[in-house]
Amino acid sequence: VITKAHEEAAVHALRSEKFIDGESTYKFKTALQMKFGRKYCSLCNSGTSALSIAIRAAIICHYIASKSKIFTTPLSFISTATAITMSGCTPVFRDVDEYGMMTPSYKDGVHIPVALYGKRYPYIDECKGVVIEDDAQAHGTHNLNTLANCFSFYTTKNLTVCGNGGAILTDDEKFHKVIESLINNGRVPGKNYEHQYVSSSYRINNINAALGMVNLKLLHDQITQRRFFAATYNSTLMDLPQVQIISEPVHDHTFHLYVIKVHKKLRDDLRNYLYQHKIETGVHYPYLIYQQQPYLSFAKKLPKAEKMVKEIISLPMHNKLTFDDVMYVANTIRSFFGYEKI
Numbered sequence: 642v643i644t645k646a647h648e649e650a651a652v653h654a655l656r657s658e659k660f661i662d663g664e665s666t667y668k669f670k671t672a673l674q675m676k677f678g679r680k681y682c683s684l685c686n687s688g689t690s691a692l693s694i695a696i697r698a699a700i701i702c703h704y705i706a707s708k709s710k711i712f713t714t715p716l717s718f719i720s721t722a723t724a725i726t727m728s729g730c731t732p733v734f735r736d737v738d739e740y741g742m743m744t745p746s747y748k749d750g751v752h753i754p755v756a757l758y759g760k761r762y763p764y765i766d767e768c769k770g771v772v773i774e775d776d777a778q779a780h781g782t783h784n785l786n787t788l789a790n791c792f793s794f795y796t797t798k799n800l801t802v803c804g805n806g807g808a809i810l811t812d813d814e815k816f817h818k819v820i821e822s823l824i825n826n827g828r829v830p831g832k833n834y835e836h837q838y839v840s841s842s843y844r845i846n847n848i849n850a851a852l853g854m855v856n857l858k859l860l861h862d863q864i865t866q867r868r869f870f871a872a873t874y875n876s877t878l879m880d881l882p883q884v885q886i887i888s889e890p891v892h893d894h895t896f897h898l899y900v901i902k903v904h905k906k907l908r909d910d911l912r913n914y915l916y917q918h919k920i921e922t923g924v925h926y927p928y929l930i931y932q933q934q935p936y937l938s939f940a941k942k943l944p945k946a947e948k949m950v951k952e953i954i955s956l957p958m959h960n961k962l963t964f965d966d967v968m969y970v971a972n973t974i975r976s977f978f979g980y981e982k983i
């Protein structure tokens with residue numbers, strides 16, 4: 642949703658600020674630190690980069706060994722794993738619980754859990770060792786007792802910069818300084834052509850940061866609206882034994898996605914029925930990461946995750962829906978299962 646405030650912020654950044662490292666970049670960083678409750682924030686060009694950079698910085702700081710095995714979830718966007726692989730480490734996929742949350746390993750090690758769909762990751766205290774949390778979908782339901790929180794501002798996310806962007810937040814100063822350098826081709830701080838690490842250009846564009854700043858001010862109200870719609874779905878679908886609600890409690894969820902589970906034999910029929918009633922749905926995700934080409938050699942049987950990908954449906958969720966839209970979706974699901982409309 643592009644408002645006058647977005648237009649003005651973008652034009653102001655374009656005309657009056659530096660394209661890289663301009664005033665809006667600084668303001669967006671500072672605002673995120675304060676809003677998300679961490680001491681340091683670095684901005685970069687995507688959530689995928691944020692994860693890779695955080696892993697590499699943890700290696701450089703000797704918080705984790707190079708080529709570490711990293712516990713993570715197979716039920717995520719592929720970046721969670723590719724960031725691990727591209728940093729020279731190896732993903733070790735764990736099974737998920739009935740809400741799609743990675744089960745902890747209880748072993749000392751390195752963990753990258755995902756706050757999937759925007760739900761706060763509930764097993765953070767059981768993840769022993771170093772934790773880098775993938776909060777790409779969870780702006781505001783991230784856990785603070787981690788080494789880092791990695792966010793995505795990709796266009797579909799609750800908080801976007803109108804394109805690609807990402808952030809890494811932490812309380813660790815040494816780690817933060819390494820991250821800042823890695824984002825900027827491994828430069829020595831303050832020196833234009835002196836470099837300390839092998840890295841790449843991961844910098845964010847200042848106009849994107851200006852737009853992010855406008856969106857950050859809208860975030861709280863948008864999440865409140867999403868929670869209201871999620872609570873509406875929950876209360877309208879809760880008496881259907883065929884539907885499993887996996888989005889409670891709503892106050893600990895930001896509802897990047899609203900997902901239900903139904904029996905795998907009915908899932909595609911329900912999706913088609915909704916489509917015929919002009920309701921588009923999604924599946925996040927249709928395959929586990931280890932069922933995809935780059936990770937086939939990692940394949941291991943994780944029964945709960947394999948069951949879940951066949952049962953999940955993402956229903957329409959956006960702060961610009963109306964109450965009537967949500968009731969229409971919920972009532973169409975009710976009629977599919979032969980229940981009276983509410």
Ligand SMILES: Cc1ncc(COP(=O)(O)O)c(C=O)c1O
Pocket residue numbers: 687688689690717718720721755775777778793794795805806807
């Ligand atoms: C869970 C998860 N991790 C990582 C990413 C990668 O973020 P980006 O698309 O900004 O690179 C995404 C977003 O697409 C995501 O949903």
